[in-house]
Amino acid sequence: MSEPHAPLMSMEQALERLLALAEATPIRGQESVDLADADGRVLAEPMIAGLDLPPWANSAMDGYALRLADWQGEALLVSQRILAGTAPDALQPGTCARIFTGAPIPVGADTVEMQENVSLTDDGRVHFNQPLKVAHNIRPQGQETRTGETLLAAGMRLGPIELGLAASIGLAQLPVRSRPRVAVLSTGDELVEPGRALGAGQIYNSNRYLLVAWLQRLGCEVIDGGILPDDLERTREALGALQDVDLILSTGGVSVGEADFLGIALREAGELALWKLAIKPGKPLTVGEFRGRPVIGLPGNPASTLVTFGLLARPYLLRRLGVQKVSPLGFHVPAGFSWPKPGKRREFLRARLENGRVVPYSNQSSGVLRSAAWAEGLAEVLEGHSLAEGDSLRFIPMSELLG
Ligand SMILES: Nc1nc2c(c(=O)[nH]1)N[C@H]1C(S)=C(S)[C@@H](COP(=O)(O)OP(=O)(O)OC[C@H]3O[C@@H](n4cnc5c(N)ncnc54)[C@H](O)[C@@H]3O)O[C@H]1N2
């Protein structure tokens, strides 16, 4: 148990500790998957180009390829027509070639002129109307990539751009890290799954759906641990049934309440630290292990679940997969509000950008998930700081967190 008035742990320290734990328990498994199935996965080995890109010099324009020295003001005969996907003959001296965008430059040509800048004579010869420049409109072989270059480092997360890049060098499959197996547990006798009738004192389990969808986006295999009952024996059984998982992720029951059966069960068969973080929402966080399996317990209030998962558990999971860049990008924006009283905890306000200024949702209670649905991002008000309207603060777009 932490001391009731022990100093709060800073966000930086919490992240540093979690990343150190992640690095101590890397997920090493890997498999080869088709590009079509690789979105969101983490590259397990460097991606190295096995060819030059482009593989041969090609035209950037629809037009005419020629040797610059052959243009002396006298219209040139068209000696061949080169479409993309064909292999051209060497250019006959003193002629030009009709060429289309992406088609290979014939040996002997050293420039391409776009068709808009030429005139055709009655007998089909080509007159160049503008001064020509050597190498113009030619995309040289290897301009983008040379054989043997590393295009993506191991630990990169794969998205549409990376998959396009892999395809461009001819790869049909990529080696990726195994999907982390994450068990999601909810705690609290008040919870009911959507679709059922609510009884007295009950609420619907929203955290489970938020986390399951989010984990899937992160490439995790989600094991549904269900709702843990407020009963010690059944909590032990439920935890014991989670075989071969890489992480047990729970929500709720981490504050100082009396019905903390999860905490008791974890302490019996593992280790448990209760952190009190200097952030709002998201003060209480449980970090430990159950029979050697890492456990992270997020606070139950839905906005607290969102903030602690996005800013702490997400980077932790990605780092276990070897991802280096785990922190979201943020940028500084002027506040469209004032914050006169410095707080003890760093606030992550669910906020929007309106006319280039940060506007927070009207109700910042950590129980209000609607605030996050309204928001476009999290605005960070640092602990111990006040803000006047127009002062700048960091804004982290939701899109940076959710992928
Ligand atoms: N005496 C104190 N009380 C509380 C403290 C404190 O320091 N001293 N901290 C508060 C803070 S801050 C937070 S955050 C919460 C954390 O609570 P728990 O993680 O223990 O969660 P619960 O008590 O189980 O639930 C909190 C709240 O969230 C609702 N909840 C829980 N699970 C779900 C779910 N899956 N879906 C939707 N909503 C859920 C639950 O009904 C409660 O309303 O503790 C404060 N208290």
Ligand code: MOO
């Ligand atoms: O820290 Mo709690 O998450 O504010 O309600």
